[in-house]
Amino acid sequence: MDKKVVVIGAGSAGASACFAARKHTRDVKITCINDEEFPTYSRCALPFVVGGEIENFDIPTVFSFEFYEKQKVDLKTSTIVRSVDTDNKVVKTDKGDFPYDALVITTGGKTKIPGIPGTDLPGVKVLRTRLDGEDLFKEGRKGRTAVVNGASFIALEVAEALKLRGMDVKIVIRSRALRSMIDTPLSQVVEDKLVEKGIDILKGEAVSAVLGDDKVNGVKVGDAEIPADIVVMCTGTAPEVELARSMGIEIGELGGIKVDDRLETNIKDVYAAGDCVESECFIRKTPVLNGLGTIATRQGMVAGINAAGGDLKAPPVLSASVMRLFDVDIGAVGPTEDFAKEAGIDVAISTVKYPSLPHYYPGGKDVQVRLLADKTTGKIIGGQIIVHKGAAERINMLSMAILKGTTAQELNMADFCYSPPCSDTWAAEAIAA
Amino acid sequence: MDKKVVVIGAGSAGASACFAARKHTRDVKITCINDEEFPTYSRCALPFVVGGEIENFDIPTVFSFEFYEKQKVDLKTSTIVRSVDTDNKVVKTDKGDFPYDALVITTGGKTKIPGIPGTDLPGVKVLRTRLDGEDLFKEGRKGRTAVVNGASFIALEVAEALKLRGMDVKIVIRSRALRSMIDTPLSQVVEDKLVEKGIDILKGEAVSAVLGDDKVNGVKVGDAEIPADIVVMCTGTAPEVELARSMGIEIGELGGIKVDDRLETNIKDVYAAGDCVESECFIRKTPVLNGLGTIATRQGMVAGINAAGGDLKAPPVLSASVMRLFDVDIGAVGPTEDFAKEAGIDVAISTVKYPSLPHYYPGGKDVQVRLLADKTTGKIIGGQIIVHKGAAERINMLSMAILKGTTAQELNMADFCYSPPCSDTWAAEAIAA
Structure with a gap:
């Protein structure tokens, strides 16, 4: 008989867990239990529907009922989990019992x-x-x-x-x-x-x-x-861990579910991913809570694959994030100055404002870059960017630099590209380094 | 008496050499000899003046006569170097002799x-x-x-x-x-x-x-x-090495000046930088010619600092480049498939077309990404991108990834940022990886 994987939650983490598990193997029965009536939609899109940039609330559907069906993932919507019997490996809901061999908890967060x-x-x-x-x-x-x-x-x-x-x-x-x-x-x-x-x-x-x-x-x-x-x-979100707590799952100091590097909880065969878990900051090596869809998606994949019999480690967490506020992009990756100092890091900081294009080409916009480096190692540990458009790609570059232990000097002399209509000879990030 | 640094050429490499030498130390006399009548301008800007996007040929001046003066660099324009006497360390020109302690050759290239x-x-x-x-x-x-x-x-x-x-x-x-x-x-x-x-x-x-x-x-x-x-x-450029050859400087197999990792030639105290030199490709470990202002600038800095008594190594060369053709950006970094294969690298290739924004947010454009990895090591060795706008920042991210030996799997799971108006949960580059 096929192994049974049950996923609680159909947000970014839950859906990714389901589809990654399916991609990993056909020989597993996957059930996804969701308390909401809708299939997976993008939470991040909601402010833009409210603001009118996206026409209606159906458009940000990310995975439809049809997609779940095609992937042979049994999606149970409007279904409330009452409890989980970890001894007998059964999820008990208002619509019946769901036995599992491996369970993935993606209960997300709630507004504080x-x-x-x-x-x-x-x-x-x-x-x-x-x-x-x-x-x-x-x-x-x-x-x-x-x-x-x-x-x-x-x-x-x-x-x-x-x-x-x-x-x-x-x-x-x-x-x-x-x-x-x-x-x-x-x-x-x-x-x-x-x-x-x-x-x-x-x-x-x-x-x-x-x-x-x-x-x-x-x-x-x-x-x-x-x-x-x-x-x-909008005073922040807290991990939704009531169910996990009731199951005897260990909760961390920040109130999120504690997981190991494979995203397994202290209960064997029970994994957790997304906003409900505590991750470890790659730089500070201390617990961190994330409300980021990107991290939920990546963790969901890892938890889903591991639940389906795979063996993957969760990727490092740097909390790369970006938002657009009217006509400016604001991006950040890694700890802020305050957080870095709290973690005992001796921080060197450089803040520059530099045009995106050479002075002689029309249309350049100021790029404001703040780079944080560890004075002891010289390595970049964080970066913040404000620019008219295009912070995302710049933050991704910095995220890559941080993940790979790049020093400020290496970033400064990196082989970056240039053409008058696209960029300047020196990228603002290189100048800041 | 102050050390004398003479720089031949006032393009990107030459100017960078002068100003980096000056930044390195006040205690050096710097002379820059240029055959053209103008101070430093951006060659890369020329097509855009021809096309009318930039109003006139004065605008792309990068370093003015005033700037040279302020930096105490003695710029000799319309001055033709006749020969260099390396025994007595004198540059002989049509306007007189210039003795040097260290010489930087940035004679650039010429259209073939x-x-x-x-x-x-x-x-x-x-x-x-x-x-x-x-x-x-x-x-x-x-x-x-x-x-x-x-x-x-x-x-x-x-x-x-x-x-x-x-x-x-x-x-x-x-x-x-x-x-x-x-x-x-x-x-x-x-x-x-x-x-x-x-x-x-x-x-x-x-x-x-x-x-x-x-x-x-x-x-x-x-x-x-x-x-x-x-x-x-527009059938390519060749390094301008006549002067160097006449001085007994070693020329490489591709016709560029041979330099060591400090950009010194086979003649002591004679450095070279920019389009006239052969560099080593970071990936292929074979000689490569570059016509790129970015590399000329970085090499110019290193040569200038070393000529002024410093000790820097030239940064790795990946030939990151970008151009805008009408409304598309085309960017590339690292060897193409052909070049990689020529160098004996067993290449894995992924080509994807992926939207820049999530499907539900208006205004997304296709991002076409081609990633090359070394099958043996799993490391990314090259990338090519075509997108409506914003290839530069994406290429810089890939350049950073390649410089730091990032594997395709690491890139795939990298902590990249996302927000509906700025980017998707998965960057096209991560998908391609």
Whole structure:
């Protein structure tokens, strides 16, 4: 009889686990259990549907029911896992029992709601699922006022989306924009962009209460009461580990599922991947939580293949990320200055602004690069980029450089290409190095 | 008394040598001898001035007379070197003698003119110097017909420039476009683009004669006589080594100056850099000639610093290059399939076409990637990319990967960033790997 692989969750990690397991072998029965009613869609696309850049919520479907069928993966939607009996290897759901030989947990994350009064009032929103997105789209009407609470990249994407919808948008930023992703000088550029685009920033204090009687009518920030029709909580996500905890799976210091380098948990034949797990930062060698689809996808593949009988190690985690805020791309890879210092790394930093094209060719844009290197080894450990367009490819180059232990000097003298309409003789990254 | 450094040539390599020497130490007297009347300009910009994208030939000045003065580099323009007395360490020119302690030769390259009849007729053009560019601009008039002989990237840039000027342009391609830079499947894309933009391609045979009595009126290609008002020879460049040869400097098998890893020639205290030298290909470990400004700049820096008393090694050469042809970017790094096989490398090749953005986000463009890996080691050895815009940053990432010995599997699982408007979960390069 074929080996049975059960995957809990059909997000990026879950879907990747299923299809990688299938690609690995035909001789395995794969079941995917999903609490949502939809097949796999891109969570990262949701802000862009809310903002109107993507026409409707069906378009970001990544793997359709038909695709699951074609791949012979049995997708059970709207199915709630009640418990897992690890002794008898059975997943118990509201739709019946699913025995497994190997299990992959991809329960993802959940939006953290701050412990302040009023968060249960109608009008308090989050953006994690497609249903959240549909609700936010409906409520994000022109002429109304939205307060976005948080400064994560989802917060900024939501603020932009609601602004594009014609709302009056205020964003409450406790310390600084994208604090976990980029350092202060580049945060300032981001905040300036928000202001330029007509988004109000309330900075320095958190929302201390959501105001209203039967529905939201404002928020309290410091001594001020800010009127609002909706409040979107973008104050970070936490790994969803309730099920794992109930199974006796070990939870790490940051609240994510602990896994080994093959993504197996402390329970044999039970793997975990994606937002619900703790990874190890390649540079800091300390646990790190990621909310990144890229890492979820790669981990999902590894967990799926291992569950199906393969033997792969999870790839190194550098948390390479990128976002577009109106007309600028913001990218980052590796730890920020604060995180690097916390980890005891003696950091050398270079920040430059350099044109993307030679001065004599029209259309060049400033590229702002911040490079972090380890003073002891000379190796690049992190990089941040702000540029009109094209941060992704630049971050990928830096990610490659970091993964391979490249020194600043090697990066500086690297054989990079040049042609007046495409790039300058020296890339900004090489100058920064 | 200060050490005397003399640099022959004020192109990318020469200028870099001067300013790197100056940055290295204030205690050196630097003289730069240039046969042209202009200070340093970008040769790579010339096709774009001819085509009208850059307004005039002054704009691509990279280092002005003022800049030379400010850096205390004594620039002697319109000065012809007659000979170098290496025993007494003196450069003899038509404007007097220049004694040196260390000499840097950056005599660049010259356009190869094929040994066929008629190449001395008025109307036969090349594009190497600013004066060539000014002449080509004057002659490249609307309504006239140009034949571009060659399929190098300069040939394609010239063909585009003359087309943009309103000329009827025919390009004679003996084998295939960009043969030394990209492989057949991608060459075809390039040739299709030329045709789409209304440039005629005569393929399969070389120009066998330039026709005309007192000026060009056509060319002979095979049995056909093609009318033409001007003929531009873009049939490659050769290192300019006459002076070096006269000094007893060793010339390599490809006709370039032989240098060691510090860019010193066989004559002590005489360095050479840029288009006039032979480098070693990082992958093939065989000599290679480069006509690339990037490599000239980096080598110039190293030669200049060493001439000024420093001790640097020349960086590895991968010949990363990029060009824009109308609305596509074409980039390449490392050897092509043919060159790799010639060098005895057992090559694994992957060619993919993948969208730059996820299917659900509008505006994605196809990225065509061709990756070459060494089957024995699994390491990436070369890459070629065609994409609407942004090949440069992608090539730089691949260049970094190759320099650091990255395997295809590592590239496939690398921590790359993603956000719907910027990039997909899997970069095309990772898919290809």
